[in-house]
Amino acid sequence: MSGPGRWMWRVGRLLLAAFCWLTALYAFVSSSAFSYLQFIRPRVFPWVGLFGDWNPLLWGLADGTRTLLVGVLALLPLIGLALIDLIQELPYLRSQRPTASEAEHQAVEGRLLGASIAASLVSSVLYAILAASGISNNFEPDLLLTGQALGFAVSVVYHSAISLSFFLVCALLVRAASGRFLLQYALISLAIVALLATAFARIVGDALSLHGWSATLAAAATGLSIAGTWTGLRLRSLASPDASPLDLYFGSTRPSWLLRLALAVVFAYGAIRVSSRVDWDFALLDSSVLIVWLTIFALAYQWARILPSARGWLVAVLCIAPLVATLAVSTSESMRITLDRYGVYNPSFRLAEALVGRSGETISSFDRYLRAHTGLTDVSVAPIDINLVEAPLGPAPDPKPSIFLFVIDSLRPDYLAPYNSAVRFTPRMADFAAESVVFTNAITRYGGTGLSVPAMWAGSAILHKQYVTPFHPMNTLEKLLDANGYKRLIGLDSIMGQLLRPSKDIDELDRGRPVMDYEFCRTLDELASKLPPDARTPVFAYSLPQDVHMSKLPRTVESGEEYRSFYAPYATKVHSIDACFGRFIDTLKAKGRYDDSLIVLTADHGEMLGEDGRFGHSYHLFPQTVRVPLIIHLPPRIAREASIEMDPDAVSLTTDIVPTIYDALGYRPAPSNDLMGRSLIRYWDPSSYFRRRDSYVIAASYGAVYAVASHNARRLYVADAVRGGDQAFEQDRSGKWTSVKVTPGLRAVNQFAIRRYIDELSDLYDLPEIRN
């Protein structure tokens, strides 16, 4: 095949590959319970949903191993085509002359060595320039000239270590199959497949919490399909009579090296920009870095053909240098801080450090224990009965207040005036707070909507499973609504649809809209229009508006003065929901309902808005994703009760909201274990003291990441079993959070608390012993 035919064939092949990879990726994402329920089903990105609608291979898929196998099957055509390429080009491969003599091996090694060194230098320089541009826009006292120079130097060391490891592996494989071209090619291919499969497992598999044999299979199929397509296309286009096995991956093809370098630079820059808007634990960013590394290595490999053979001593010196440098890199606290900050701006450095640097963590037995007890999709669990008061639950005394529970997805307290005096863009919430109780120290029980919302409705920590069904026996809020015959106005999003029993008392808000289109303003208008005319008829309303979810933020914002020092795309959305919320409160007042309404304004979790280069919430637990606003307006007749006494600065949890509602209605909630929430409106000195003193375990909804909030939630220990390792944070009196050192004692205390929490939950749900 030649000329336009060859190009058409290549384009067609690439289109097919793109289709297969997207199909497989969609299936892999769907196979994970959390990402299926929270990402695919609610159509967080509508175009992803369209792809699923349009692609018959993906019809009817739900989470589970079967879906993952569909993803693997989607990759088989690419692997098959690669085999056909291989068989067709076998005569060509057989005609190639292998490297056999010592001189030939040394010539190959000289080229490989030069390419490795050059690639590591170019990658380090490219990302250092991009990092410098990011740093210049921010106040980074640790990253002045010296800090950046240190970051760059360590970056060169780590990049060199990675590329020289690749050099050593390739050189030895070529030598191991000396004189046999096909075997050399097979071994190099195997190494590249292993590299790509490992990258997939670490970057995508970990992000989706895929572990075990099925995850290995997915990683292997992905590695094979990428390497097969890559080398297959090259096999068909290379006509060089003396190609080496490495040329079949990195050999010269068009377009020119200059154009490809320019494309790599643009791609690296673009990926950093895109990742700040749409990413999941840097999965896109890390993948882009890997692509840039490989592209630059290929360019360097082509350039390095001019290099002479490498002498033994030169190989030894160049390879030992990064080893010695790595061992010599001090881990002093100040240096650690500088390098951590540098990693925020330099994704290539961050990835390289994660692979070879001293901060690289091992996956410990404790991490495996956490993974085994997280996301229990394959474990069959029967529902348990959770009751906040002794069953059966009778009706509360009249008059009953109306209850409005607004859980604004991803709303951060420090973007609300009641929590931050610098905020000027939420005047209506400030007014509302003045007539309510502001719980200044509220935290979520779960990072991520998937478990946070069910736990909120249960008024208790729940098993790490999406979901134990039927949910009703655990749904203490629904039981309260049933016992009191509340008319319900509820946004039945993808989660609520699973938590609630069908009921004639439910009037659905935002009916027919995908959850990601829930807008607070529209929901409140609909709610206001559906309120019964008689102000004495109590109602219950619930919604989970998505206005400030990362995927719904505007791309550009006319940044007003009031948004200075805030993340403007987020602040502007907070501003708009503030106005709507204020209008709704006005409506309640005008209809004579306000003074007989219990209104809760809160969030399911917080959000990262650029801290350490992170956006969104993913499965991370950081102070910014754990802290939530919690403002409760009590009807004055309830607030005036003599026995009501509050400590709004004591730590409060999202699982305390429902017990508080029980209490406000006149019940006396009596939690039977430490996992259940407690009322926030009936305090006495000792309970306040214990609440402030106790530790609370928090879990991420979508991965094996657990945290312990202690010292009245001013300290946070985080154990990340997805990536490995742990970290700790402490809040100073000004409210600023800083990272602190994890000592053996701190680790022992907090990991013991996490294990006790997991054991208590396992006992409560009568879970069989799970092997790590």
Added chain:
Amino acid sequence: MKRTALLVLLLVAYGGVFGRRLVTSTGDALDPVGPQAREIERALADKQYERAIPLAKELQTLHPDEPLVELWLAAAYEGLHRFEDEAKAWERFIEIGSAPEEACPRIAYAYTGGPDQVRLNLEAFERCARLDPRDPERLQGFAAALHEAGKLQEALAVYQRAAEMDPRNPAIAKQVERLSRAVAGGPR
């Protein structure tokens, strides 16, 4: 051949330095979720403290510098109301754990349960306030111990320091108010 050996040596060296992420063994360190550790923690969860103690002591001989073992012992002794032994376990935890503040306030309560409790209680809470000066609850505990020992003036001063650190803590504010009245000679 020499060149191949050199490359193999270099690769082994790379594996040794950079390959530790692949190693999942805990080596000589105590495995917190190993069978023995799980047995101890199950015993503690089931309130079988007598069973947990010998198991923990067995691991203590193997891992004398492991703070987790001291945590287990402290929890077991607390469950058995053996407060002196609990206090000793906390002392060991402080010695080896490099996180003395994490022993507070339990170590202070442990001393409270022993003989000469008022003095020991006071000393322990004072120590906690010193070990973790950033936590107002530690000062609150120390102030309560001073109050208990009848040192009202000093208790008030410490409560006032705690109130400065945490002005919206109603329990501390109440104590400041009560003690101010008491020191001034009003009703307590």
